[in-house]
Amino acid sequence: MVHKYRLNGFNVVLDVNSGSVHLVDEVVYDLLSYLSAADFCQSFEEIELGKLRDVRGAADLRSAYFEILSLWRAGLLFSEAFGVSEADLEEKLSGSPIKSMCLNVAHDCNLRCRYCFASTGDFGAGRKLMNLEVAKSAVDFLLERSGSRHNLEVDFFGGEPLLNFPVVKETVLYARSLEKDKDKKFRFTLTTNGLLLDDYIINFINDEMDNVVLSIDGRKFVNDEMRFDAAGFGSYESIVPKFQKLVSHRSGKDYYVRGTFTKKNLDFSKDVLHLYSLGFDQISIEPVVSDLSNPFAITESDMADVENEYENLMNKMIVMRKKGKCFNFFHFMFDFGNGPCITKRMKGCGCGNEYIAVTPDGEIFPCHQFVGTKEWSMGNVVKKSFNDGLRREFIKANIFSNEGCADCWAKFFCSGGCSANHFKFNGDIRKPYGLACRLQKKRIECAIFLNLVGKLGSAIG
């Protein structure tokens, strides 16, 4: 399978199975529309090229064809599918232990964000904090279910996890106390809206959290339109200096400033650049996940604008990089040489299989986005119950079985997408949400192009 596209006047070709990327001229670009791997078993003269033989010169066509043929022989173009079946993948995944856990330590929040998928923090089930016993039971559950996995991920999430900071702290200390005996390494992440950060908490986060996600949407008026407290006051002025302080003492550890864009700020590249101007260089801005009836929801009519804005952001990044102004945008970060293995690429998200979310009551859901959806309740860490039947459903959500994934050129980059989004919009964890797919593809095209610029420098940028 081959995907080709034009961007900034360049013709880019992705060989889907090998992951190879080529820049091609117009002759090859046209010729690729007529070719499949099956054509290489016949002579060039026998291949049906329609009007192309009249449009392009014979010598040009022939030389282009033989370059394509040589790349096919090298396994870099029209490479065949992996010799892995859906059954192989499911067997492999069936043996996976649980290695990642989202701990919803606070079903409460000190903000009332308009777009919150957690119903402003309580997930529609009443405001509640997790007690330490439940948190310790969750850690124990993870340890018992983690099999031979060494690295265990625990995310403190909410609501706002810092509303329950004592439990965050004690949970970290408890897990750390078990690492040596259990031969495990806990990697902690905390997602925060920043309001409760102080020097002590900042130091604790920077000492203990392998990653921290700092929620801010960008420009003040954009952020404060969506992110405000119960009295209606926006969070921007309070959180920016705290986030800056935290990041300045991060000592190279991972972090993201993470925002959401909506229909209200389809010019979100300005928000990305604003965050960079505040001193942040690890930036993630995501399209809102929202019921389409909300006035800020991104709908079909916004798609062209959003796609153009991703391209706009990419071009701004190219210009800035030339000036030595570099930052990472989460969805444009690709690593062609050292990316994930094929198992990961065939099923990216561990939701409901390797990854679970736990509520303040200890109830288990497939991931943080499923929390509160009763039909997806998987058990309880206190009762040590777990529904392996539901787990099986998520194993089957992969690029072989998800609707449309097997024939999609982007499948090894998104790896089947987000089951929670599929369920939210289509009522089926194996039926991808079309608008999300479309945006994902655009981001991948931009990310590939940014990598090309990085490789070729000014010759392409």
Add this chain to the structure above:
Amino acid sequence: MRHIKTLFEGAFKPGAESCLGGCGECPSSCQSACKTSCTVANQKCEKIGAHLKVRAKKSN
């Protein structure tokens, strides 16, 4: 080559066995960063060079 410039030779090349790799030590893809969408291409392998990369099988 006159018509084609190869910029990246994909990670999945001929030369390795055709089987599933995966040590399972990497994070779930959205879980520790964006929390709302799934992208794996921005993740590094936890064991560079240690896991099996799969070849695309050629029929002839």
